[in-house]
Amino acid sequence: MTMPQGQTSVLLGGYGLRKSYGPVEVLHGIDFEIRAGEVHALLGENGAGKSTLVKILSGLVAPSAGRITLDGDQTSFASVADAEDAGVVLIHQEFNLAELRSVEENIFLGREWRKGLLLDKAAMRAEARRLLDQLKCPAAATAQVAGLPVADKQMVEIAKAMSRKARVLFLDEPTAVLTKAETASLFLLVKQLKAEGVGIVFISHKLDEVAEIADRITVLRDGTHVTSTPAAGVTPEEMARLMVGRELSDFYPEKPDPSADILLDVENLSAPGVQRASFDLRRGEVLGFAGLQGAGRTALMEAIIGLHPVEEGSVRLNGAAQAFDSVAQSKAARVAYLTKDRKGKGLLLGNDLVWNFSLFALDKFATPFLNRKAERAAFDAGTQAVDLRAASPKLNAGSLSGGNQQKLLLAKILEADPQVIIIDEPTRGIDVGAKAQIYGFIADLAAEGRGVIVLSSELPEIIGLSHRVFVMHDGAVTGCLSDADINEETIMHYASGLGPARAA
Amino acid sequence: MSETTIQETKRGPLSGLDWKLFGPIAALVLLLIIGSLLNENFLSAANLLNILTRSAFIGIIAIGATFVISSGGIDLSVGSMAAFTAGVMIMLMNWMMGVTDMIWLIVVLGVVAGALIGTAAGWLNGILITRGGIEAFIVTLGTMGIYRSLVTYLADGGTLSLDRDVRALYRPVYYGDVFGLPIPVLLLALAAIAGWIVLNNTAFGRHVQSVGANEDVARYSAINTDRIKVYAFMIQGACVALATIVYVPRLGSASATTGVLWELEAIAAVIIGGTLLKGGYGRIGGTIAGALILTLIGNILNLTDLISNYLNGAVQGVIIIAAVFLQRGLGQKS
Numbered sequence: 001m002t003m004p005q006g007q008t009s010v011l012l013g014g015y016g017l018r019k020s021y022g023p024v025e026v027l028h029g030i031d032f033e034i035r036a037g038e039v040h041a042l043l044g045e046n047g048a049g050k051s052t053l054v055k056i057l058s059g060l061v062a063p064s065a066g067r068i069t070l071d072g073d074q075t076s077f078a079s080v081a082d083a084e085d086a087g088v089v090l091i092h093q094e095f096n097l098a099e100l101r102s103v104e105e106n107i108f109l110g111r112e113w114r115k116g117l118l119l120d121k122a123a124m125r126a127e128a129r130r131l132l133d134q135l136k137c138p139a140a141a142t143a144q145v146a147g148l149p150v151a152d153k154q155m156v157e158i159a160k161a162m163s164r165k166a167r168v169l170f171l172d173e174p175t176a177v178l179t180k181a182e183t184a185s186l187f188l189l190v191k192q193l194k195a196e197g198v199g200i201v202f203i204s205h206k207l208d209e210v211a212e213i214a215d216r217i218t219v220l221r222d223g224t225h226v227t228s229t230p231a232a233g234v235t236p237e238e239m240a241r242l243m244v245g246r247e248l249s250d251f252y253p254e255k256p257d258p259s260a261d262i263l264l265d266v267e268n269l270s271a272p273g274v275q276r277a278s279f280d281l282r283r284g285e286v287l288g289f290a291g292l293q294g295a296g297r298t299a300l301m302e303a304i305i306g307l308h309p310v311e312e313g314s315v316r317l318n319g320a321a322q323a324f325d326s327v328a329q330s331k332a333a334r335v336a337y338l339t340k341d342r343k344g345k346g347l348l349l350g351n352d353l354v355w356n357f358s359l360f361a362l363d364k365f366a367t368p369f370l371n372r373k374a375e376r377a378a379f380d381a382g383t384q385a386v387d388l389r390a391a392s393p394k395l396n397a398g399s400l401s402g403g404n405q406q407k408l409l410l411a412k413i414l415e416a417d418p419q420v421i422i423i424d425e426p427t428r429g430i431d432v433g434a435k436a437q438i439y440g441f442i443a444d445l446a447a448e449g450r451g452v453i454v455l456s457s458e459l460p461e462i463i464g465l466s467h468r469v470f471v472m473h474d475g476a477v478t479g480c481l482s483d484a485d486i487n488e489e490t491i492m493h494y495a496s497g498l499g500p501a502r503a504a
Numbered sequence: 505m506s507e508t509t510i511q512e513t514k515r516g517p518l519s520g521l522d523w524k525l526f527g528p529i530a531a532l533v534l535l536l537i538i539g540s541l542l543n544e545n546f547l548s549a550a551n552l553l554n555i556l557t558r559s560a561f562i563g564i565i566a567i568g569a570t571f572v573i574s575s576g577g578i579d580l581s582v583g584s585m586a587a588f589t590a591g592v593m594i595m596l597m598n599w600m601m602g603v604t605d606m607i608w609l610i611v612v613l614g615v616v617a618g619a620l621i622g623t624a625a626g627w628l629n630g631i632l633i634t635r636g637g638i639e640a641f642i643v644t645l646g647t648m649g650i651y652r653s654l655v656t657y658l659a660d661g662g663t664l665s666l667d668r669d670v671r672a673l674y675r676p677v678y679y680g681d682v683f684g685l686p687i688p689v690l691l692l693a694l695a696a697i698a699g700w701i702v703l704n705n706t707a708f709g710r711h712v713q714s715v716g717a718n719e720d721v722a723r724y725s726a727i728n729t730d731r732i733k734v735y736a737f738m739i740q741g742a743c744v745a746l747a748t749i750v751y752v753p754r755l756g757s758a759s760a761t762t763g764v765l766w767e768l769e770a771i772a773a774v775i776i777g778g779t780l781l782k783g784g785y786g787r788i789g790g791t792i793a794g795a796l797i798l799t800l801i802g803n804i805l806n807l808t809d810l811i812s813n814y815l816n817g818a819v820q821g822v823i824i825i826a827a828v829f830l831q832r833g834l835g836q837k838s
Contacts (some may be wrong), residue, residue: 182677235669299717307724308722326728327723327724327725328726328728331726339724341720345718347721347722349718350717351714355714359710359722359727360725360726362707362710364705366706366707369705369706370704370705412725416726456517
């Protein structure tokens with residue numbers, strides 16, 4: 001492989017790495033090298049072996065075969081702590097922070113500095129401040145982590161890694177929970193670390209971001225190594241093709257015209273985090289909701305379905321005024337919401353697939369005793385409709401890939417036959433193949449005459465799916481865009497509270 | 505599309521069994537074998553019925569505790585709730601002796617009052633937890649102290665005794681039998697069957713366990729989580745009432761020491777039975793097995809000189825810790 005920046009040294013290398021779980025090999029001899037001062041993107045669909053490879057290289061699991069080198073010398077990591085001592089740090093997608101403790105306590109967690117028998121709090125605080133300043137993180141060293149915005153929590157994770165003198169940093173889906181602005185500042189930080197000689201492995205499903213930040217890419221498919229190549233000149237479409245192994249045509253489905261009937265009409269609705277928001281949804285329409293993190297999109301939808309109290313304003317469904325006090329009431333009126341927090345609020349990860357599937361519409365199967373046969377038949381039909389293929393309905397929901405979890409959540413909600421479906425971040429953390437399928441389902445649901453509202457931080461998704469786009473900023477709806485106005489620039493202007501693009 | 509394939513590991517002949525389900529039953533069978541080896545009278549019908557009868561109070565209360573614990577709660581107040589309920593029932597029935605001659609009516613009203621008091625006490629626990637937003641542990645720790653001191657106050661530090669005539673009529677509820685089956689055992693069986701059906705075969709039972717598994721997911725799934733929790737505590741209260749109704753004719757009295765430590769025995773029975781203390785997973789059959797195991801240990805120690813009877817609590821403690829240890833170990837491997 002040629003190197004654009006000459007022969008920089010290989011910091012961490014894995015060669016011929018294999019991993020078997022029982023009789024099944026999931027990683028079939030992968031080579032992977034991380035050089036000093038490069039951003040190396042690791043691409044692949046869910047199940048391609050990315051996370052297994054990362055786990056091996058960060059000391060979380062041991063390979064079944066193959067060797068690992070650090071600075072050219074053969075090594076092996078007995079544990080994560082072992083790898084971290086060698087400067088190899090993995091930052092998980094779900095942060096590993098003690099939420100109730102302060103920023104500085106988290107940074108030094110498990111490696112507290114001591115002065116004699118006591119903690120050297122002053123020195124730790126000074127060092128924490130230095131690290132946070134260096135990262136340009138606005139959070140105070142004494143702030144409680146639970147109260148920080150998600151972007152700051154990520155900074156704390158990175159500060160924690162830097163305090164461990166990280167030389168190789170694995171970032172697993174770091175931008176999945178970040179807004180565009182937060183992503184931009186993360187990328188600045190990545191460039192800074194790179195300049196300091198840190199090797200960064202960047203794992204993401206957002207291919208445009210990969211194209212922007214990566215120096216090299218490695219693509220895995222089905223546990224095998226497809227290619228490693230300089231990132232320059234590889235377009236996101238080519239990356240997707242390499243990952244899937246086929247062309248992805250018609251990524252976004254057709255948009256059949258919606259009817260003129262107003263299905264849902266929300267006027268001047270105020271709720272915690274929402275100020276006088278108005279919008280309307282037509283039958284057969286896909287409505288996009290764009291905005292920065294914390295703009296109030298989720299708060300608005302959760303207020304509509306009865307999770308939070310509505311302070312003022314009206315909600316009309318098919319012309320009739322509604323005030324939902326609970327999710328049970330909105331469900332009865334056939335209005336349903338899919339949370340963006342699949343793992344925390346959407347699915348019972350420790351329960352089986354059937355249990356999860358029927359939970360939302362359980363009354364259907366209770367007469368008054370549960371009819372398991374009917375439940376199982378509905379499960380088979382419902383999961384087939386969303387192309388959820390699982391080895392057994394007895395599996396726990398937590399064992400499914402992100403894409404399959406999202407399909408399960410969709411099937412669960414659809415079992416209640418909603419006429420209004422609100423989907424928050426429909427494709428967060430799921431692979432390209434499943435993404436295209438979810439887009440297809442959204443278009444189909446609208447074509448069936450339902451109304452679909454899509455909340456997303458990914459603008460291409462909003463633009464590709466929606467008939468109209470409402471943009472929110474600071475709790476208020478700042479714009480309603482249609483036709484040619486639906487473009488990234490205009491949306492971002494409204495989302496930043498700047499008003500129409502022309503006026504900016 | 506890549507599919508997440510979950511591979512099943514090689515299975516031994518026993519690995520098809522659900523150990524959370526069969527573990528307590530296996531332990532029960534083991535104890536029966538040990539008991540029969542130690543004493544030839546152990547497996548006699550009289551001794552077995554004695555064991556079942558002695559298990560009835562804790563067993564019935566533990567059925568309610570299975571609902572509370574699988575909904576993610578805990579109820580520490582059941583022992584003093586039972587004492588308080590028993591005390592009020594006895595005072596009420598004694599007082600009615602001066603009002604009417606119909607003793608059967610007095611017993612019926614006493615039983616109805618017991619059922620109402622227990623259920624209301626459970627409701628109060630549930631309301632304080634959901635409306636007040638206070639942890640179940642703290643609320644029931646508080647009500648535990650309140651009921652305990654109320655019964656001490658009502659008995660003026662001594663013992664409340666049931667009128668002799670009332671007790672004579674009420675006596676068969678504990679000492680009587682139906683076709684040879686003692687009434688407490690019959691009631692335990694009926695409560696267990698009802699509890700099993702409700703927990704496993706109704707939407708409510710599914711909701712209880714879902715609230716315990718993840719309250720947020722339950723709320724987003726259109727479940728009224730507060731109502732479910734209150735109902736679980738009301739079921740607990742009703743079970744305490746049923747146990748008390750069977751208990752009162754046994755001694756015909758209530759005092760400050762009535763029902764002491766019943767809450768811990770009930771919780772122990774639930775945990776030995778395979779229900780998770782953190783909620784989300786309840787097993788009525790396991791709970792009954794757990795209650796029987798606790799009684800069996802005492803019975804076996806009584807029948808043999810191998811270990812002092814004074815060590816009953818120690819043996820129970822070891823069994824509880826071992827049961828949870830085994831469940832955790834098996835749970836992590838699967």
